[in-house]
Amino acid sequence: MEEAKVVLLGSRFSMFGMRAKIALAEKGIKYEYMEEDLTNKSPLLQEMNPIYKKIPVLIHHGRPICESLIIVEYIDMVWHNNSPLLPLDPYHKAQAKFWADFVDQKVYHASKRVWISKGDEQEVAKKNFLESLKHLEEFLGDKPYFGGETFGFVDVALIPFYCWFYTYETFGNFKVEAVCPKLISWAKRCMQKQSVFETLADEKEVYEAVLDYKTKFILN
Numbered sequence: 385m386e387e388a389k390v391v392l393l394g395s396r397f398s399m400f401g402m403r404a405k406i407a408l409a410e411k412g413i414k415y416e417y418m419e420e421d422l423t424n425k426s427p428l429l430q431e432m433n434p435i436y437k438k439i440p441v442l443i444h445h446g447r448p449i450c451e452s453l454i455i456v457e458y459i460d461m462v463w464h465n466n467s468p469l470l471p472l473d474p475y476h477k478a479q480a481k482f483w484a485d486f487v488d489q490k491v492y493h494a495s496k497r498v499w500i501s502k503g504d505e506q507e508v509a510k511k512n513f514l515e516s517l518k519h520l521e522e523f524l525g526d527k528p529y530f531g532g533e534t535f536g537f538v539d540v541a542l543i544p545f546y547c548w549f550y551t552y553e554t555f556g557n558f559k560v561e562a563v564c565p566k567l568i569s570w571a572k573r574c575m576q577k578q579s580v581f582e583t584l585a586d587e588k589e590v591y592e593a594v595l596d597y598k599t600k601f602i603l604n
């Protein structure tokens with residue numbers, strides 16, 4: 385591997401991988417993308433992320449950076465001349481990191497339970513998922529993006545989940561728009577950005593992939 389090259393190890397439907405792709409696209413960075421088969425991880429992934437063995441991994445100058453939010457922050461710091469993602473102001477930066485972490489701690493965990501579980505557990509997951517989105521919607525308020533006038537860190541953290549909404553809604557039998565209309569307007573606004581619409585997977589393909597995964601790996 386050439387030392388200076390930027391390489392991204394990802395997986396097609398991963399919202400975490402999409403975060404890295406969007407950040408690289410926002411900065412206009414050329415990179416080599418390597419798709420991982422997560423059922424048969426490559427020696428490179430195991431070498432580059434020996435602790436978690438998860439994607440995404442960004443490899444820059446031959447050195448690995450792991451964890452999607454850390455990758456987005458790294459990209460923002462290294463290529464700081466254009467399209468800033470994190471605010472410079474320490475308070476606003478702390479706030480952006482808080483909400484991006486909230487997406488991981490609350491939105492992600494509840495969203496997964498929505499399609500993986502059934503019955504009472506699924507009901508609790510739906511409630512938690514929609515509540516977490518409601519909190520985000522309140523933080524968004526009337527701003528076009530989470531950080532204000534321009535697309536930034538929290539937008540990158542959350543928008544990949546949008547292409548999974550169809551899956552959560554179909555398994556959970558609800559509509560996000562009925563509860564969080566402003567959040568859906570925000571998502572549609574983000575989808576007008578090239579970095580986002582060229583990165584996000586097709587929602588029906590996500591759904592098909594989840595059905596396939598459930599058939600193969602989860603006994604019903």
Ligand SMILES: N[C@@H](CCC(=O)N[C@@H](CS)C(=O)NCC(=O)O)C(=O)O
Nearest residue numbers: 398399400422438439440451452453
């Ligand atoms: N917290 C991690 C989560 C990454 C993650 O869960 N990646 C999944 C794909 S969506 C993965 O690589 N799974 C493989 C495994 O768990 O073995 C991040 O933000 O990068």
